[in-house]
Amino acid sequence: MKVCRRSAALVAASALILGGCGSTGGNNSGGSGSSAGSKVTVEFWNIWTTEPMKTYGVNAIKEFEAQHPNITIKNVATENEAFKSKITTLTQSGKAPDVYQTWGGGVLKQQVDAGLVKDLSGDAGSWLGTFTDAAMAAYQVDGKPYAVPEDIGMVGFWYNKALFKKAGIADAPSTWSQLIDDVKKLKAAGITPMALAGKDKWPGHYYWAYLAMRIGGLDALKQAGETKDFTGQPFVEAGQKLKELADLQPFQKGYLGAAYDKPDGQAATMGNGKAAMELMGQWAPSVEKSSGKGIGDDLGFFPFPAVDGGKGSVTDAFGGGGGFAIGADAPAEALEFLKFLTESNEHRKAVQTGGVLPVLKGEEDAVTDPNLSVVAKNLASATGFQLYLDQAYPPAVGQEVNDSVAELIAGTKTPEQVAQAITETAKSE
Incomplete structure (x- = not known):
């Protein structure tokens, strides 16, 4: 290693x-x-x-x-x-x-x-x-x-092997469609599929950013940063796929008001075995243990899945x-x-x-x-590697990414509105 x-x-x-x-x-x-x-x-x-x-x-x-x-x-x-x-x-x-x-x-x-x-x-x-x-x-x-x-380090999915097994999931998903199927299986088994800190917003932007990477490739993010235009197909489709996930209601109860590292937040939900997955960086295991109890050997990791037909590679990493x-x-x-x-x-x-x-x-x-x-x-x-979007871009643009994606997950903004809002903020910088 x-x-x-x-x-x-x-x-x-x-x-x-x-x-x-x-x-x-x-x-x-x-x-x-x-x-x-x-x-x-x-x-x-x-x-x-x-x-x-x-x-x-x-x-x-x-x-x-x-x-x-x-x-x-x-x-x-x-x-x-x-x-x-x-x-x-x-x-x-x-x-x-x-x-x-x-x-x-x-x-x-x-x-x-x-x-x-x-x-x-x-x-x-x-x-x-x-x-x-x-x-x-x-x-x-x-x-x-x-x-x-x-x-x-990098962001990826941390998952509870025991909960996956309970839901009849043998292997970690390698494609987005498999991830969606696994979310459905977990819900059918009475298991909360994912933990999310909706209040903090930045954890939610990981989904949208990774989807844009997998769909359009790293070049799409580079070009958007240069042209200040995020209304292209990779970004709209990223929003559509994230909406597809959000519509399944995969997150823990009360996630919109949950912080990341508080006793009732995302890391604790995962660390106490109350959710099957969280999309988070390399610090996740230690914060899960600090905020909750930690799940020991049941904890596993898999990279963000590929999107069928996407230009991005599953080996392209997002993080910092x-x-x-x-x-x-x-x-x-x-x-x-x-x-x-x-x-x-x-x-x-x-x-x-x-x-x-x-x-x-x-x-x-x-x-x-x-x-x-x-x-x-x-x-x-x-x-390849991409820095977190809320750090890679100027602060106002990064904040708009976090805010708009949070609204998309909450169901108050459409994928097109997210792309347009980020574009308008970028062009005003």
Whole structure:
């Protein structure tokens, strides 16, 4: 299992990834110069709110502070959806945290264009060369690195083998039509087919994005990003097929008000064995266990199915990872902390928790979780890669994708209206 073996495919595919002014830390020396041993506070914005990364982060910060008595790390951990809103509000005011979570793509580019992010190419030295090319792809803007990866992976279906067996399903589906048939079988057996966080919206966009990929291929997404036109056949048909699924009422009761990682949310529904599937990224097993009980050996994984007659390949992956950027006016100690988190010995600890996948060259043997190994193997054979649409596109466009797809799933927007709304937002940017 070697995540970095996919770098050739993903570097080539990275072209498909479309694509502040004051530190928020206290007692900073100002700018990016060193404080020469004086007391400095570095504000660290992250989404490490669930296990295992929650505990890992606390321990990593303690270790760093023990090694650097003059530096205090202010840990600002915020749930994923709340984080996105919070960082958008801050950057719109012309500021950025010292070190903060990013998914790269169009969102990072917009922050770079606003002068809020530190260019890491000038003083990062050989450090940047320790990352795999694939992992770094989403964080390059105009050929320069403005963030570094901490995780990388893909979205796919996590499923409950015991519930599939109970419904008489022998094998995971490989085509969309088979998936639809399996949903019907699960419902007939009295089993909730899928868990979904309707309130958070971003999990729903995974379905529409993957369907557009499978129908039109990666080129369709690239072209739409360039022309700002999402009214073409692949996008309308993606909506039609998603509506076909939604009309079967496959999701858990109350899904429209469900968050992702809350006790009554998507991950807990799956982790407590109350749904047969969820479409989610590589972090799913750990969040299922953190939010619910986890289903142990009953948990399996399969890639998003092919669509009959579609131009996309089942080996084209959709996903991304987490990374960290540094605010333009952060103190030098912010870079020191980020280097600490991503140096080999420390990052291997994070990988060994099962919370993240390797982003450093030669780190693959640190993966011990069998579920993550399956994801890594799928990534290793990936023929193409697309970043999450709500990160690949400018923030307003990504938000419209999430909002419109959520309305489609809820039955208040048609496939054509979804495509038109996203197009109008893209053209207004």
